[in-house]
Amino acid sequence: MRIEAITLRELKIPLVHFFETSFGRTYTRRILLTTIHSNGLEGWGECVAGEGPYYSEEYIEGAWDVTARYLAPALLGRAVQTGREVPALLARVREHRMAKAALENAVWDAEAQEKLVPLWKLLGGTNREIACGVSIGIQDSHEQLLQKIETELAAGYQRIKVKVKAGWDLEVLEKIRALWPNILLSCDANSAYTLADSQHLESFDRFKLLMIEQPLWSDDFYLHARLQKQLQTALCLDEAIRSARDTEAALELGACRIVNIKVGRVGGFSEAIAVHDVAQRFGVPVWCGGMLESGVGRSHNVALSTLPNFKLPGDVSASKRYWNEDIIAPEVEVSRQGTIQVSDRAGRGYELRTDFIEKLTVRKETLTD
Ligand code: OSB
Ligand code: MG
Numbered sequence: 628m629r630i631e632a633i634t635l636r637e638l639k640i641p642l643v644h645f646f647e648t649s650f651g652r653t654y655t656r657r658i659l660l661t662t663i664h665s666n667g668l669e670g671w672g673e674c675v676a677g678e679g680p681y682y683s684e685e686y687i688e689g690a691w692d693v694t695a696r697y698l699a700p701a702l703l704g705r706a707v708q709t710g711r712e713v714p715a716l717l718a719r720v721r722e723h724r725m726a727k728a729a730l731e732n733a734v735w736d737a738e739a740q741e742k743l744v745p746l747w748k749l750l751g752g753t754n755r756e757i758a759c760g761v762s763i764g765i766q767d768s769h770e771q772l773l774q775k776i777e778t779e780l781a782a783g784y785q786r787i788k789v790k791v792k793a794g795w796d797l798e799v800l801e802k803i804r805a806l807w808p809n810i811l812l813s814c815d816a817n818s819a820y821t822l823a824d825s826q827h828l829e830s831f832d833r834f835k836l837l838m839i840e841q842p843l844w845s846d847d848f849y850l851h852a853r854l855q856k857q858l859q860t861a862l863c864l865d866e867a868i869r870s871a872r873d874t875e876a877a878l879e880l881g882a883c884r885i886v887n888i889k890v891g892r893v894g895g896f897s898e899a900i901a902v903h904d905v906a907q908r909f910g911v912p913v914w915c916g917g918m919l920e921s922g923v924g925r926s927h928n929v930a931l932s933t934l935p936n937f938k939l940p941g942d943v944s945a946s947k948r949y950w951n952e953d954i955i956a957p958e959v960e961v962s963r964q965g966t967i968q969v970s971d972r973a974g975r976g977y978e979l980r981t982d983f984i985e986k987l988t989v990r991k992e993t994l995t996d
Contacts, residue, residue, distance in 0.1 A: 628735060629706045632995045633699040633730070635691055636660050638921065638987040642949055646919060647765040647793035649819035650681040655751075657687045658921045660984075661963060662692065663702075663733040670737025671979065673924030674729035675891035682817070682918075683725070683845070683866065683892065690726040697996060698723070698730055709735035710735030711897050725895035731895030732927055739975040745930070747969050747976075750896060752933025756966045760786030760940035761948065762815065762917060765795050769802055776803060785965040786811040786837065786940040792819035800834045811940070815840035818866060822850050823855055837939070838863040838885050848873075851882040861885050865916055869893060871901035878909045881882055885939065889916040890931055891924070907936040913924035915941035922946060922955030926975040929959060929967055943967065954984050 636914040638658040645654045659674040674694075675686040697720050705716060713731040720727070728930050739746040761779045776787055787807075789799060792812045803812060820828060820842045828842055838861045843850050845866035855862045863885035868874055870893055877883055886906045890899040906913045915932040918924065928943045946958035953959070955977035961967055970976030 628668065628741060630663055630665055630702045630704065630752055633703060634662040634664070634993045635694060635699075636662075636984075636988050637687065637691070639828070639989045640950060642919065642988055643947070643951060645764070648790050648815075649765075649817045651679070653654060653678065653919065656919055656921070659687050659690055660921070660923055661729040661731065661733050663737055665737060668737045670730040670733040670734030670735070671923050671975075672736060672739070673732070673920055673927070674725050675889065675920060675924055676725040677919035678917075680775065685723065685725045690723070690729070693720065693723045694726050694730065695977060695992060698726055698770055707734060709738055714809070714897050715896060717899045724913065725891040728891045728893075728895040730776040731740055731897065732890065736927070736975055738846075739840045741988040743973040745969065745971055745976060746974055747933040748798060748936065750930055751900060752930060752969070753935045754914055754933045754937070755945065755969050757932040757937065757969070758785050758940040759944050759961050759965050759967055760784055760788060760811070760828065760942060761944050762788045762942045763790070765790050765792070765859065767995070769799060772799065773802060774956070776807070780786035780807070780810065783961065783963045783965040784940075784944065785812065788813045788815055788840070788942065790814070791816050793824075798831065800836075800897070804834050807994060811837050811841060812967050812972065813837040813863070815865070818843060818845045822854065825854060829857055832859045836860050840887060841865040841867065846883040848877045848880050851877075853882040855883065860945065863887055863891070866892070868902065870898055871905045874902045874905040878906065884911060885945035885976065886911055886913045888913050888931070889915040889918060890927060891918060892916070895925075896931065900934065903934050903936050911935060914939040915943050917942035917944070919949060922953040923975075923979070925953070925959050926955060927976045929969060933969055939963070951955065952983065954980050954987070956980055
């Protein structure tokens with residue numbers, strides 16, 4: 628397909644409920660969508676960068692700028708057969724992985740439509756049903772958190788993950804375990820601790836967590852490896868894993884026993900598959916992380932989660948947990964068993980609600996070669 632034009636657009640969508648992590652609270656998402664136009668086909672991608680550079684160095688304004696100035700011009704006018712060719716075309720630009728992923732994934736999205744195959748099959752997926760968990764942010768009170776957990780368990784979700792930080796950890800986990808001693812439970816610190824907290828983190832062992840996600844510095848493997856030796860609980864890396872090379876280094880060092888894959892964080896589907904394959908070679912299970920995506924990114928996460936080494940429930944949950952109305956139809960729905968069934972339709976398996984997308988658009992720019 629020849630890439631004739633690329634559209635960037637920003638949507639502004641309020642979350643149903645605010646989402647708070649150790650680095651801050653979000654009420655409204657600014658969603659950057661990229662569209663690749665080729666011979667009447669439209670491939671869509673979502674840039675998962677946050678509103679500010681807090682989860683990683685990327686943020687929506689920066690992603691828009693680097694895409695418009697450097698990444699889109701590297702693709703415009705090019706003919707590509709598959710999404711796999713995109714990373715090489717963008718490689719001259721260093722980092723900016725979420726911005727790159729939005730373009731690469733849009734090409735895969737178009738490729739699946741062109742080849743009349745489901746995107747999940749194109750990516751190498753094998754499972755028709757994926758297991759879902761939820762990520763629950765820091766709340767205003769413990770009672771509010773426990774209430775949310777109860778709601779999600781009643782809906783059928785297979786794993787509960789709670790955000791933690793100093794002052795919102797031991798007491799919270801204690802209360803959860805008192806009510807639900809046997810559920811699959813994990814916590815995510817988004818780098819809220821340091822090695823000075825080792826003993827504090829050791830005391831988490833008594834909660835029998837499935838994992839502790841990214842407790843230490845966002846760029847670290849070495850000290851996570853030291854910490855992992857001191858803990859019974861498995862560590863999982865999120866922020867620190869940016870590539871397949873990182874995955875190999877982290878797993879050789881013993882920095883974690885579980886890997887969170889976010890397609891945006893690693894720079895696109897090609898690298899996400901490579902990360903998956905490295906972890907599989909090490910016998911380490913992976914799961915699909917989330918970044919409060921709209922339907923475009925969510926549908927892509929569903930497709931990725933069908934690969935065989937996605938052995939643990941992901942943070943891929945129903946559209947209605949995030950949005951009053953999603954921009955895709957049907958919305959992503961989760962069964963009473965806490966699963967999502969993938970569609971056999973060609974492409975991403977969810978239609979875009981284009982009128983609704985236009986209505987939510989606050990900024991739009993189309994680039995041509
Ligand atoms: O660390 O996994 C994270 C959301 C924004 C930034 C980072 C993270 C998250 C989540 C939410 O945990 C996952 C989701 O429900 O999309
Ligand atoms: Mg995380």
